Amino acid sequence: MSRELNMPLGGNEMPRFGGPASMMRLPVASSPVGLDAAFIGVPLDIGTSNRAGARFGPRQIRAESSLIRPYNMATGAAPFDALQVADLGDVPINTYSLEKSVPIITEFYRPVLAAGCIPLTLGGDHTIALPILRAVAEKHGPVALIQVDAHADVNDDMFGERIAHGTPFRRAVDEGLLQNHKVWQIGLRGSGYAADDFDWPRRQGFTIVPAHEVWWQSLTPLMARIGEAIGDAPCYLSFDIDGIDPAYAGGTGTPEIGGLNVPQALEIIRGCFGLNLVGCDLVEVSPPYDTSGNTSLLGANLLYEMLCVLPGVPRR
Numbered sequence: 435m436s437r438e439l440n441m442p443l444g445g446n447e448m449p450r451f452g453g454p455a456s457m458m459r460l461p462v463a464s465s466p467v468g469l470d471a472a473f474i475g476v477p478l479d480i481g482t483s484n485r486a487g488a489r490f491g492p493r494q495i496r497a498e499s500s501l502i503r504p505y506n507m508a509t510g511a512a513p514f515d516a517l518q519v520a521d522l523g524d525v526p527i528n529t530y531s532l533e534k535s536v537p538i539i540t541e542f543y544r545p546v547l548a549a550g551c552i553p554l555t556l557g558g559d560h561t562i563a564l565p566i567l568r569a570v571a572e573k574h575g576p577v578a579l580i581q582v583d584a585h586a587d588v589n590d591d592m593f594g595e596r597i598a599h600g601t602p603f604r605r606a607v608d609e610g611l612l613q614n615h616k617v618w619q620i621g622l623r624g625s626g627y628a629a630d631d632f633d634w635p636r637r638q639g640f641t642i643v644p645a646h647e648v649w650w651q652s653l654t655p656l657m658a659r660i661g662e663a664i665g666d667a668p669c670y671l672s673f674d675i676d677g678i679d680p681a682y683a684g685g686t687g688t689p690e691i692g693g694l695n696v697p698q699a700l701e702i703i704r705g706c707f708g709l710n711l712v713g714c715d716l717v718e719v720s721p722p723y724d725t726s727g728n729t730s731l732l733g734a735n736l737l738y739e740m741l742c743v744l745p746g747v748p749r750r
Contacts, residue, residue: 441514442504450500456521458499463520466551470517473554475524480532481561481599485687487720492556494721499734510749511742536565543569554740557717563672564602570713571611574668578616582677584623584690588635607638614639616664621645621677624690645693653698657705671714683732685724703739714740
C-alpha cells in the first residue's frame with residue numbers, strides 16, 4: 435500500500451511569510467518513526483571561540499527556507515516524491531553547560547538513527563559534529579567524512595578545553611569514529627599557529643584540499659575522485675558555512691578570506707549523489723552578523739541540496 439508523503443507548504447497555499455516556522459514549512463514531528471529523513475536544529479554556540487550567535491542559526495535558516503520549492507530544477511531531484519521528511523524540532527541543549535549539552539545531543543540522535551531516519555542538522559557551532567558522530571558511529575561504525583570548512587577543527591584543546599568548535603575531528607579520531615583514510619577536508623585556508631594545524635590531519639590519513647588549490651576551478655572532478663575513494667562506506671557530510679568566502683557568507687563566527695564560492699559549494703554537495711550518506715550538518719551560521727539574511731538563505735538551500743542527494747531520492 436502506498437504511503438502519503440509529506441510535502442512542503444506551497445507558496446500558493448500560504449504566503450511565504452506565513453505558515454509554520456519549520457524547515458521548508460514541513461510538518462513538525464515528535465517521533466522519527468516512519469521518517470526517512472528529518473531536519474533537526476541544535477541551537478548551541480557555547481563552543482564558539484570568536485563571534486557568537488550560531489544559537490540563532492536553526493531558527494533563521496528555517497525562516498529563510500520558506501522560499502525553497504520541492505523540485506530541484508538543476509538536478510531533477512524530487513526528494514518529496516520518495517522520502518518521508520519532517521522537521522523534528524530542536525535539541526533541548528543546556529545553554530549554560532557545554533559539558534552537559536554534548537551527551538544531550540548524542541542521546542537525541544540515538545532514536546533518530548535507530549528508526550532508520552537520516553538526520554539533516556541545522557547548527558549551531560561545529561562542536562555539535564562530535565556528539566552527532568558518536569551516535570552515527572554507534573549505528574554504522576566508523577564513517578567516511580566530507581568536511582567543508584575554513585579550519586581543520588583538529589585542535590587538541592582550546593583554552594584547556596578538550597571539546598569546543600575547534601576540536602571535534604581530533605576527538606573523533608581519538609574515539610575511532612572515522613575511517614581516517616576516507617576523510618576529505620575541503621576549503622581549508624587562513625593563518626595558523628604552526629604547520630601542524632594542517633599536517634596533523636594528513637598524518638592521520640586525511641586528504642586536505644586547501645581553498646587556494648581550487649580557486650577558479652570546478653570541483654566536479656574532485657567529487658568524482660572522492661566518490662571513488664569512499665565507495666559504499668557510510669559517509670557523513672559536515673558543512674561549516676565559513677568554508678564559503680565571507681563575500682557570500684559573512685554571517686559566521688570565524689570568517690576567513692579567499693574561500694570557496696557558492697557554485698563550488700553546490701558542486702560539492704551535488705557530487706555526493708550516489709554516496710551512502712548517513713547524516714549531514716550545516717553549521718556556524720550566525721544571524722547577528724548576517725544583516726542581509728544571505729548567509730541563512732545559503733545555509734537553507736545547502737541543506738535542501740543535501741536532502742536531494744540522500745539515498746533513495748529519484749532524479750527525473
